[in-house]
Amino acid sequence: MSLATLTPAKPPLDRAVRPAREEVYTIGNLLKVFGEDKPYVALKNVDLTIESGEFVCLLGASGCGKSTLLNLLAGFDKPSGGQLLYRGKPIAGPGKERVMFFQDANAALLPWQTVQQNVEFGLKLQGLPAGERRARAEECLTLVNLAEHRHKVPSEISGGMRQRLQIARALAVQPDVFLMDEPFAALDAITRRRMHEALLEVWEREKRTIVFVTHDIMEALTLADRIAVMSVGPGSRIAHVVEVDRPRPRVPGDPELGRIYAQLERLLHGPAGEEAGR
Amino acid sequence: MTASHAPSPAYRGRRAMPGPGPGAPTVVPRRLTAAQRAVARRVAYVMASFALAFVGWYLISHYVAGPFLIPPPLAVLKAFGPMSESGQLYSDIGMSLSRVAVGYTAGVSVGLLVGLLMGRIKSLHDLLDPMVQITRFLSPTAMIPIVVIWFGIGETAKYALVFWGTVSLVLINTIAGVLRTPQIRQNAALCLGASEAQIFRLIVLPSAVPFIVIGMRLALASAFVSIIPAELLAADSGLGYLLQQSSLLLQTDRIFVALVTICLVGFLTDQVFHWTTTILLRRYLAVPS
Numbered sequence: 001m002s003l004a005t006l007t008p009a010k011p012p013l014d015r016a017v018r019p020a021r022e023e024v025y026t027i028g029n030l031l032k033v034f035g036e037d038k039p040y041v042a043l044k045n046v047d048l049t050i051e052s053g054e055f056v057c058l059l060g061a062s063g064c065g066k067s068t069l070l071n072l073l074a075g076f077d078k079p080s081g082g083q084l085l086y087r088g089k090p091i092a093g094p095g096k097e098r099v100m101f102f103q104d105a106n107a108a109l110l111p112w113q114t115v116q117q118n119v120e121f122g123l124k125l126q127g128l129p130a131g132e133r134r135a136r137a138e139e140c141l142t143l144v145n146l147a148e149h150r151h152k153v154p155s156e157i158s159g160g161m162r163q164r165l166q167i168a169r170a171l172a173v174q175p176d177v178f179l180m181d182e183p184f185a186a187l188d189a190i191t192r193r194r195m196h197e198a199l200l201e202v203w204e205r206e207k208r209t210i211v212f213v214t215h216d217i218m219e220a221l222t223l224a225d226r227i228a229v230m231s232v233g234p235g236s237r238i239a240h241v242v243e244v245d246r247p248r249p250r251v252p253g254d255p256e257l258g259r260i261y262a263q264l265e266r267l268l269h270g271p272a273g274e275e276a277g278r
Numbered sequence: 279m280t281a282s283h284a285p286s287p288a289y290r291g292r293r294a295m296p297g298p299g300p301g302a303p304t305v306v307p308r309r310l311t312a313a314q315r316a317v318a319r320r321v322a323y324v325m326a327s328f329a330l331a332f333v334g335w336y337l338i339s340h341y342v343a344g345p346f347l348i349p350p351p352l353a354v355l356k357a358f359g360p361m362s363e364s365g366q367l368y369s370d371i372g373m374s375l376s377r378v379a380v381g382y383t384a385g386v387s388v389g390l391l392v393g394l395l396m397g398r399i400k401s402l403h404d405l406l407d408p409m410v411q412i413t414r415f416l417s418p419t420a421m422i423p424i425v426v427i428w429f430g431i432g433e434t435a436k437y438a439l440v441f442w443g444t445v446s447l448v449l450i451n452t453i454a455g456v457l458r459t460p461q462i463r464q465n466a467a468l469c470l471g472a473s474e475a476q477i478f479r480l481i482v483l484p485s486a487v488p489f490i491v492i493g494m495r496l497a498l499a500s501a502f503v504s505i506i507p508a509e510l511l512a513a514d515s516g517l518g519y520l521l522q523q524s525s526l527l528l529q530t531d532r533i534f535v536a537l538v539t540i541c542l543v544g545f546l547t548d549q550v551f552h553w554t555t556t557i558l559l560r561r562y563l564a565v566p567s
Binding site (some may be wrong): 074076093094095096098099102104107108109110111112113122123125128153155169170173175234 | 332377398460462463465466467468470471472476480481484487562564
């Protein structure tokens with residue numbers, strides 16, 4: 001697997017103090033074909049390894065198969081070929097250790113339940129007693145700064161709050177992995193920035209593995225440890241993996257980030273397509 | 279009725295509105311709020327609509343059709359007096375309502391149950407849907423002859439006809455509600471560890487509520503539409519029977535009493551249904567999806 005490492009190979013500090021990393025996802029030679037009569041090859045030869053505690057962004061143009069890959073990681077869909085392992089085992093279906101976030105929070109949340117009930121929903125499914133549910137929901141709501149809105153229903157809070165509510169709801173079931181499908185793409189720029197800060201705060205505290213799909217280079221640079229750049233479909237694959245070994249919070253003035261930005265720009269839009277920068 | 283207590287709610291309504299802030303000067307003009315004006319406008323139009331209907335009715339009765347074919351409003355009111363006093367009208371209303379209640383309850387129960395199953399189980403849907411699509415063109419009226427042979431002219435026949443007039447409406451709308459449940463919502467629940475049964479009970483059923491309520495409301499109107507012909511042709515009580523008897527005796531004023539009664543009873547039942555569901559199911563109905 002080729003890693004296009006852009007920074008000199010010195011171990012970053014925050015990496016060194018983290019506990020030993022395990023492979024969360026092992027993806028090898030993955031193939032996904034849709035349809036039988038007129039098959040469409042969505043993904044081909046996808047290779048990627050995602051380690052525990054890592055923040056990985058899948059970056060690519062619209063229709064390149066980012067969401068398809070994420071659906072496979074969640075277990076909503078089955079691969080047509082190749083290897084896809086979650087902690088060493090094939091994925092049988094969706095499970096609460098791999099929680100998906102959706103851009104359309106209105107559809108994802110339960111509009112007839114309060115903020116608090118939405119967070120408790122996953123715990124209720126597990127049959128947790130009410131007291132324990134309430135305590136954990138409270139904790140998660142506090143973590144995303146929603147505690148004071150707990151008695152409202154989703155339609156009474158803003159779009160950004162709804163996305164924070166999705167985060168709280170996922171945190172409550174204590175998943176291993178967050179799978180995020182352009183969760184902030186529909187938000188305005190300012191709210192989006194706040195969401196990035198909130199997400200990074202949660203991530204740094206909780207040390208979950210995050211796989212985050214985006215088509216926005218800046219967003220990927222703000223968030224990710226590693227950025228997997230996907231080639232344009234059909235038959236898209238992960239053309240490059242770019243490491244972003246920069247401290248957070250990342251500031252736009254960082255010249256190193258500027259270099260990576262230019263590199264990513266070339267990879268995404270360059271004339272030579274997926275082979276650029278090789 | 280609106281004008282009598284207009285000033286005070288207008289005052290309160292103004293102050294309840296989100297104002298420009300504590301520091302801003304609070305000028306309270308003696309005007310209705312936009313919401314109150316909208317309600318007042320609606321009430322005014324409803325009144326105007328009824329007034330227009332009565333005037334039109336009177337004019338046609340007086341100048342076009344004559345008071346025998348179309349008895350004027352006042353004559354209808356006069357005919358209403360003795361019918362009300364004898365209690366005959368109310369017992370007919372009661373009979374019709376009880377038939378509607380039984381047939382409607384049965385129709386809603388079966389439509390809801392089968393609709394939920396058909397919405398969730400694709401093979402069942404594909405198997406039963408053609409039957410539904412074909413048979414829904416048989417109105418309850420078309421079914422009267424055969425139903426009378428099957429069940430006689432007793433109550434069962436009336437229940438069966440109202441059932442027939444309600445079940446497919448509830449069924450079709452329930453299926454639509456189940457199928458329209460956002461896939462994202464179901465996937466999100468799967469991620470949180472929901473089982474198939476939990477998804478059905480906690481996600482699909484609540485998401486389908488708006489559609490089910492629409493189906494039930496349409497079916498309620500259909501129940502009233504269904505019971506009258508059934509009583510016209512084969513009954514010895516009920517509003518349809520009243521229509522039939524009055525027609526035989528050429529009592530057009532009594533016919534009009536019965537017609538107006540059907541309108542009012544249907545309208546009131548619908549309003550009760552509408553407001554009950556709006557209040558009880560508010561959470562599920564106010565869904566932006």
